[in-house]
Amino acid sequence: MWQESRLSRLLNIEYPIVQAPMILQKPLVPLAAAVSNAGGLGSLGCAEMSINELEQRVAQLKASTDKPFNLNFFLHKPPIYRAELDDRARSLVAPFYENLNLELPADTSVTEAETFDAEKLDLLVEQNPAMVSFHFGCPQGAVVDRLKGAGIRVAATATTVSEALALERSGVEIIVAQGWEAGGHRGSFAVNYEDTGIGTMALVPQIVDAVDCLVLAAGGIGDGRAIAASTALGADGVWMGTAFLTCTETPITGIHREALLSASDEDTHLSRAFSGRPCRARRTPYSVGLAEGRPDFPEFPLMYNYSSPIKRHGIAHDDLDHQFLLYGQAAALNRERSAEQLICELVEQTNEILTAMQTLGRTSV
Incomplete structure (x- = not known):
């Protein structure tokens, strides 16, 4: 067999x-x-x-x-911090931070990822x-x-x-x-x-x-x-x-x-907006919005510095539109x-x- x-x-x-x-x-x-x-x-x-x-x-x-x-x-x-990409990422995520009453991160040049x-x-x-x-x-x-x-x-x-x-x-x-x-x-x-x-x-x-x-x-x-x-x-x-x-x-x-358990075949897309590398995750206003124009993001995993506060807010408030849910096209x-x-x-x-x-x-x- x-x-x-x-x-x-x-x-x-x-x-x-x-x-x-x-x-x-x-x-x-x-x-x-x-x-x-x-x-x-x-x-x-x-x-x-x-x-x-x-x-x-x-x-x-x-x-x-x-x-x-x-x-x-x-x-x-190990990622290389680039100030120009930091400026761009801050401008891209700023509307989401403002909408959720969050403060932009002070230092985005470091990562704890091993x-x-x-x-x-x-x-x-x-x-x-x-x-x-x-x-x-x-x-x-x-x-x-x-x-x-x-x-x-x-x-x-x-x-x-x-x-x-x-x-x-x-x-x-x-x-x-x-x-x-x-x-x-x-x-x-x-x-x-x-x-x-x-x-x-x-x-x-x-x-x-x-x-x-x-x-x-x-x-x-x-x-x-x-x-x-x-x-x-x-x-x-x-x-x-x-x-x-x-x-x-x-x-x-x-x-x-x-x-x-309620997923459909069209739920997900590939996005670099969460980590800086392409990953298939549930579509959210954040991931879709940041995909427009295919901008350059800070290197993996520095991009987590910008997306993680939004994700933590989503988890704390049971808000799917601001979470980072990774799953594939066969989830249905x-x-x-x-x-x-x-x-x-x-x-x-x-x-x-x-x-x-x-x-x-x-x-x-």
Whole structure:
């Protein structure tokens, strides 16, 4: 059956379903543990964690599951502050601050966001997760070799064939082929504009044909039909984020959950207005307004200095028009259930579809 894939064997998991690493207001240790315990690969988004928090969260995860799991990091470079971009960003966000009676931030030249460094690499080798994955870049060969030497599988995101080839040359074993439909930040190596990208159905088979690495399909994977389609395109597994957002183990607010459960296919768009990098999020007056004219924003993650006060206001007042809700184009398929129930349904649906396709193929000959 489909679950007996190269990915399942490589990672010693039952089903080739990876819960995409997500960063929310609260840690996702319970969700990651539940996914791993149910036979998939649970993931923690570690990009914003200090070394102390990273060690703490990994300990919590190991206490909750003895199954394999994934830790994910961003490979962004430390941002360069540019005064002219600060002036432009302030003028763009000023009307929203005035409308909400907020004060513009005094200092926007610094960020507390963590970058991936040697100290974190040392901790990963010590903690020995089944997989480490990277977003926003191509890991250096020395980093890949160090992780693989410790028996850790290495994955990274590609949004084009050329990015996939670069990852393969660096020694990455698993490529996450992230289509245009995916929720959250695009993993492009360069900061692309909001109106550029390749869809999952077009991207996956081209990357499969171009590389010898294992390939995971990401973007718009909401049910067993999409998993079966990804399998037909040559993917070794799937990388799913939005589908897990409404699981009972995911710590989102009630208004966030309601937005997901009532979502439509047209809810989201790609915007750089939140972080400085393109990410697919729910449309808001802020994200739509700042997209006009495709302005240059301060580099990731400095743009959070301007958008976070608006987001915090939205959360405090249950105001969806001023929140930052990341989800993909298939959110309308979401339902509320446990992670175990979701995985069981995905496996059942996928096997039914693939069995029916095999039967159809035999009877049509």
